[in-house]
Amino acid sequence: MKKWYQLDIERVEQKLHVVTSKGLTQKQVEKRRKEFGPNVLEGSKKVSKGLIFLKQFQDFMVLVLLAATLIAGMLGEYIDAIAIMVIVLINGFIGYFQEQKAENSLEKLKELSAPMANVLREGKWEKIASKDVVTGDVVRVYSGDRIPADIRIVQSNGMETEESALTGESLPVAKHATAISSDDLDPQDQLNMGFKGTMVTRGHAIGIVVGTGMHTVMGQIASLMASTKKVPTPLERKLAELGKILIFLALMLTLLVVIVGIYQGHPVYQMFLAGVSLAVAAIPEGLPAIVTVALSLGVQRMIRKRAIVRKLSAVETLGCASVICSDKTGTMTENQMTVKSLFLNGKNLSVTGDGYDVIGDYYVQERKIDRHFPNLEMMLLYGMLCNNASLFVRKGKYYVDGDPTDGALIVAARKLGLSMELAESFRIIKEIPFDSDRKRMSIILEDENKRRFLITKGAPEVLLPRSSYVMEANGRTLLKHANKTNIEAAIDHMAEKALRTIAISMKPLSKNASLDADFLEKDMTFIGLFGMMDPPRKEVKGAIAECQAAGIKTVMITGDHAKTAKAIAENLNLLPNDGKVIDGQQLNRMSVDELEAVIDDVYVFARVTPAHKLKIVQAFQAKGHVVAMTGDGINDAPAIKASDIGISMGISGTDVTKEASSLILMDDNFATIKAAINEGRNIYENIRKFIRYLLASNVGEILVMLFAMLLALPLPLVPVQILWVNLVTDGLPAMALGLDQAEKDVMRRGPRNPREGVFSRGLGFKIVSRGIVIGIITLIAFILTYDHSAHLVHGQTVAFATLVMAQLIHVFDCRCEQSIFDRNPFENMYLVLSVLSSIILLLIVIYWQPLQPIFHTTFLSGRDWLLILGLSAIPTFLFGFTKK
Known part of the structure; x- marks a missing residue:
């Protein structure tokens, strides 16, 4: 009998009675859950309630009292003996119920902080607890996620996984979707499989679940994963x-x-x-x-205030927090990114409409324009193609599944009348995923005429040096110093209006062109800039004011342009008149000691990478601060782990970040940190x-x-x-x-x-x-x-x-x-x-x-x-x- 890795995708679908584009039906899910049980590994046996009750009487002084009671009974003091025995029993029951309540609370915490999974059911993607995943489910995993079950990969976009939990080898393993004919391969050689509990370190993929719970490779070595003992908090x-x-x-x-x-x-x-x-x-x-x-x-x-504590020690450490280093996007802002401005053909365009609603118009100065404006349709189409998000409607309201920045680009295209069906006419050859260090994402596409081209989107300061041409109203021309000056002025103009800037470039490719990223992402044609805004959450300004009154300094950390970050910080009353703003380039030139010397005066860190976050935490701690640090991406995990109180995002956070954190924000809201x-x-x-x-x-x-x-x-x-x-x-x-x-x-x-x-x-x-x-x-x-x-x-x-x-x-x-x-x-x-x-x-x-x-x-x-x-x-x- 062939193993899952030996079967092609169609045969896997047939065996599990599932279509990759639709997922399972609810009826199939319920039947399989009854058949295979929850997707969990069996832990160590729980202590019986009887033993917990008896444990209440193992205290030395209680044993002495029981001995004294026995002596009282032998001396004929029956009333005293019975009364003391009843009191000891009642005391035992109270201790038992206290311990049970504490145990139940901790179990509830484990459930709440358990990893989540993205599954496709009845044609709709939804987020569920990974324990509810069943065999045959179609799942989607991204960089930073833990794979919820054993999966046969059906589509891989540069996905790499770290499988040290299974193999002891920490080097990432590149994954693909092609069947492997070899017999008796060890798990580490099954390159078209993803295994439960392993971590996605790069890219993303779609797979079909072929094993859950104890029927996974991890389940086979579950005896090595005995549940850890409860560690007492420093206060305890x-x-x-x-x-x-x-x-x-x-x-x-x-x-x-x-x-x-x-x-x-x-x-x-x-x-x-x-x-x-x-x-x-x-x-x-x-x-x-x-x-x-x-x-x-x-x-x-x-929990009722939307904060899940993963480590009890965080509860007491929270009272000592003197600095909160918070992400801007989604934590201080609504996380509903909206394109408000474009820079195209050397002109500034404005866009109306808020949030993810697809109603809005485009203007040059006061004049309304349509899709025939030079290069506008191309720029918006490219933004929609170089994208991993999707837009859907629920109860008449639009939602984005994926990164809010990607969602904003889709909404901007839909406002011009471009449909997702148009994007489906292009074939994806390769994707080079977004990386917080590279600050860009690229995709190679082939159109209906078999012409190939590259689209890259990312930070303007990264794309501009990699571009040799610029798209003008009359076509492509060489990128000259005057063009660069205009583009940089447009970036500054958008930043001053608190707009986040995303640049987009393209490059035609021959069929035999190298697919190496270093070769591809240079000599590109610069098309234009998207200026987008994520409005501040209404409750954040008040929460920051309360933290200031409590002697807690709030620091904003963002990947945005320094001027954008400064404008938002001033809007939130976070940045005092003498407060400093430092960007990533300045951080690169500073040692930890140099940063430590000025850090008490810094309130905003802009254009930072996750590596910078660790440096920021260390500098604050060196000054004697107790630091709370927020994060959502896989690369945020080191800084979160190094901080005194690591805080991860419940909605946008990856499983790896959640596991490194002490506190999870269920609503990704800064006000929840204050609460x-x-x-x-x-x-x-x-x-x-x-x-x-x-x-x-x-x-x-x-x-x-x-x-x-x-x-x-x-x-x-x-x-x-x-x-x-x-x-x-x-x-x-x-x-x-x-x-x-x-x-x-x-x-x-x-x-x-x-x-x-x-x-x-x-x-x-x-x-x-x-x-x-x-x-x-x-x-x-x-x-x-x-x-x-x-x-x-x-x-x-x-x-x-x-x-x-x-x-x-x-x-x-x-x-x-x-x-x-x-x-x-x-x-x-x-x-x-x-x-x-x-x-x-x-x-x-x-x-x-x-x-x-x-x-x-x-x-x-x-x-x-x-x-x-x-x-x-x-x-x-x-x-x-x-x-x-």
Whole structure:
């Protein structure tokens, strides 16, 4: 039986029941998906839910507590043992659900950031998740894409792929569409095949899918592609280290409480159980889980704001960003390029109409012209032929599939009445794809009379030196100095009007002419210039202003002419009066050190190549900046990877760029970067809030017990009460703090120093001072209501209620960096509801008689509550008017 690479295209179509020009029908797609399953590789087995649940009890302190519970049961303290066991189980369930939520969020992220595929179905090209590709699908791949499945290539336009994932060889492999007769070829020798997971490094191609998922070459070696372990973020690592220090301090203090208690004459068993309960309550074992959930919830909010986080570390780094290096086209602008002006026959022509709508007219000065104007039809036809985009209509609106610049050229031709059918009468001999370093694209065509010619489009400064002739109204003439001066003046004129310029040239060819690019792309005939505009997005100006207020510098990076870039930057209020504009030629002459010396004054980089982007990132980083860099092309990947926050385009970005990035913009919009930074800052602040709340509460719990032991008092809290506080009062409000909205001035503060510690900006003082006062007022409540052993339960109940209420009032204080009175408490209804639920649960364990013996509580009077509430409010009101 012949292999796919041995079959010609017609036989492949027959075997898979597909026509390359039409693609599969929806019915065929559904049938094949059921038959072969999704186009994914099987990863490592997921940990079962049961094991995740059991993992919640492997913590050393929880195991000690379970052992203590067993001892309590053996000593006949059945009520205490059962109560502690129930609390431990509830705690385990909460930890399990937190971990599941975080895991589900991460799985959702993987789905959202998965590669996309261009497929032809029922005659229409559409973009789908590559996991939905089925056998027989007709797919189209471009430079920078990962091939979504194993494909038999049916049309190759200079396509080369990098197959190191399969072969270990990083050199690109040129692909073609011709059948190969040889038997038993290894994948690297199957030059008419594209393989799942390999990368297109040059050109583009169309192919038919012959294998998906585990039925691909990559699937055969899937065992080598085991899923990577989750890497903790820098913040999670920092908090893990902090946790170890806190565990040591908590254990030391707990041990001190136990020793002092035994010395004071308390029973050893009672102090042992109290000590273990206090250690469990004091050690913030829920902190990593809450951080993960806070990060994942923040990531979900970012998704709703059209930003997909691929690496969780980016969330915290966003708050440190001090420079955003942003592409202009599509990010700061609408990405609906429109030809507004032409330079032809030495004259300036204007074009009416906006966007991709094909309605518009051509004018010379005030006079309307038609297709008979000299060379106009030829120039527009050549722009339509040297092109990889297509124009289509959906619900009465025009859209472009492909590069917006190519789309603009098609729209310009359609405005003159030229149809795509006219372009189909030419046969493509060879295409030399656009390359960001070459800054041009060429195509060799043959017309109906078998005459061959070359069309090249690209940057004017690249095409002009390669042209020896110029097309005038009376025909072709030698390109003289006067012609060059006129063309350069036209380029400057268009640039001053914020128009991007594209030049077009041609060259007649003989049938035996060399097809080598260096030979072809010289001695050409310069035809004219297209001046096109991509209007700025309406929301970008405001987003740039907000970034400036947040101490974040916005830098525009573009391939446009310096004057065009400057005009747009001024329109967006991005370029200050003393701001500098540097172009690619200047960058070439500058070392990184020289660029570093002036970079703080530069706001626009024009006529840059992707290689320049890396230089720009390095120069900013050398000056101590935290850099966010956007990109979409394959050559942007090194700069994106080198930046602190790599940002790729979700719509126009290649799969390679997305994989190198930390953040994907689903709408390719600069305003989304600003929204992501806002969210990133808020997530970090929310993490600080619940660290502040949890640790201040824990300090209060330890100190009330320690002070009581030092004063030779009975235990103000029993073990089950300590555990209850840890479960109900600490857990729910801390989670709700993770959902808090951003403070109003979060985007009016400067970027956070990446070396800043968690306890910076006075957080350490706030934790210790509030914790000490909470401990003192709880002890005062106990002393005031306990006078002898007969009233011990009453005193313990008052101390228990005071500790709970002080923490629940303090949680609102934790929402504010400054004063509690700066924010409306009802802004965060999750927090209000969690506090109310904690109060209701407190009242139940105090007033519901069956629970009183379990929690060692008794009925409290109105007078008791006045005392409790008065004392509980002291910490917040004592510090609420201060800014420390």
